[in-house]
Amino acid sequence: MQPIVAVIAPGMMGSAVAKCLTTSGLEVRTLLEGRGADTLARARDAGMTGASAVQIADCDIILSILPPGSALELAEKLAPALRAAAKKPVYVDCNALDPATVLRIARVVEETGATFVDGGIIGGPPEPRSKATRIYVSGPAAANVTVLEQYGLTMPVQPGPIGAASAMKMSYAGITKGFTALGAAMMLAATRAGTAEALKAELSGSQPALYGWLTKQMPKMYSKAYRWVAEMEEIAAFVGEDPAAAKFYQGAAQLYERIAADFDGPNNETAMLDAFCAARKD
Numbered sequence: 001m002q003p004i005v006a007v008i009a010p011g012m013m014g015s016a017v018a019k020c021l022t023t024s025g026l027e028v029r030t031l032l033e034g035r036g037a038d039t040l041a042r043a044r045d046a047g048m049t050g051a052s053a054v055q056i057a058d059c060d061i062i063l064s065i066l067p068p069g070s071a072l073e074l075a076e077k078l079a080p081a082l083r084a085a086a087k088k089p090v091y092v093d094c095n096a097l098d099p100a101t102v103l104r105i106a107r108v109v110e111e112t113g114a115t116f117v118d119g120g121i122i123g124g125p126p127e128p129r130s131k132a133t134r135i136y137v138s139g140p141a142a143a144n145v146t147v148l149e150q151y152g153l154t155m156p157v158q159p160g161p162i163g164a165a166s167a168m169k170m171s172y173a174g175i176t177k178g179f180t181a182l183g184a185a186m187m188l189a190a191t192r193a194g195t196a197e198a199l200k201a202e203l204s205g206s207q208p209a210l211y212g213w214l215t216k217q218m219p220k221m222y223s224k225a226y227r228w229v230a231e232m233e234e235i236a237a238f239v240g241e242d243p244a245a246a247k248f249y250q251g252a253a254q255l256y257e258r259i260a261a262d263f264d265g266p267n268n269e270t271a272m273l274d275a276f277c278a279a280r281k282d
Contacts, residue, residue, distance in 0.1 A: 002026055003060035003147060006051070006089075008074060010035075010043040014065035016125030017135075020152035022047030023128040029056055057081035057114075061145055062091045065121070069230035071095040075108040082112035090144050094119035094135055096173055096230075098237040099163030106139075106162050115141045118162045120169025128152055138164035170238040174249065177228055178235070180221055181252035183214040184259065187276040188269060196276050215277040222270050226260035229253050 006029045007018040018028045030043055032050035043050070056062060056078060064074055071093055082088070091109045093102060093116070106116040116139065123133030131154045137145055139162035146155050158165045190199040203211040221228075232253035239245040262269045 002151075004029065004058075005148070006030060006056045006059040006062040007048065008056070008062070008064055009066055010039055010046060010048055011065070011067075012042070013121065013125050014063075015042040015046040015048070016127070016133075017063065017065060017153065018043075018048050019046040020126050020128045021148065024151035026151050029059060031056065053078055053081040054084070057085040057089060058087065059089050061148065062089050063119070064091065064093045064095060066095055067227045067230060068095045068097050068101075068234050071097060072101070072105050072108070075105045079108055079112050082109065082114045085112075085114075088112070088114045090115045090117055090141060092117040092119045092135075092137065092145055094121050096120070096169055096234060097166050098170060098234045099166045100237065101234060102163050102166045115144065116162065117141050117145055118165045120158075120165040120172075122169060122172050126153070136165040136168050138162060138166075138168075167238070170235050173231060174235045174239070177231065178249065178252055180214075180217055181232070181255050184218060184221070184273060185255060187214075187218070187273055191272045191276060200276065218273050218277050221256075222259060222263040222273075225256040225263060228256045229260065232256060 002025065004027045005021055007014050007021070008031050010018065010030050010032075014030070018030070021028050028046070028048050029051035030048045031053070032040060032043060062078070064071060066074055075091070075093070082091070091114050093105050097105075102118050106118070109116040118138045120136045121133065122136065126133035129152060133154065135153060135155045136158045137155050138158040138160050142157045146157065149155050158168050186199075187196070190196045200211070230253075232249045236246045236249035236253065239249065259269060
């Protein structure tokens, strides 16, 4: 029998994951009450069905895919329905969270009698039948959700307890998104100092791979910056035993918060970053 899956919420990542599953013939439910027109359109395009909390709790597998700051809130919101469900689902938290935060969410879910699996997504929104995006899973019940690999997802099991998959995600995102923050800070600093063109020339000549990666990734960051604020804060907690590293990621969170506000408003700094990333004219 095919599993019934809930994916919450139908943002860019959640709707893409859902589309992989619906393309493979699965029923995918989600929460749509109070959501805006863009979200409703993404859910419709992904083939998702709007459902109540009770209908979500009646699924076989629940995938929580949210901005990290909302992950605990979702588990608490669904807890009454999960507690009342006769058949308990497997709840997979796929968000970018410090393992300590994951354990708090696991306690909320497991107190309802449902099974908890830790997850961490590496890669962009997946395309159907593509293996470029991986949802790492860990914990005693991790193997219970790898059945979704039959329906278009790639879900490697990360050896270790609940928290191991999130530790993998934290360390990977700490490099990629932390490096994007570092690049943005220096692009802006060089622009303010009047040395942007010289820096572009030097990077493109001596570090072409680095230059290419940064200028490709930077414009993609603006619309995601608001979501990366909480993610950087979670990474700061993850590296908390290293005070210098924690300060770095706290600073990255502040930078992304500022860029998110600029992207929604005056577009001063995003315009500076766009100018730096534009093809250099010799």
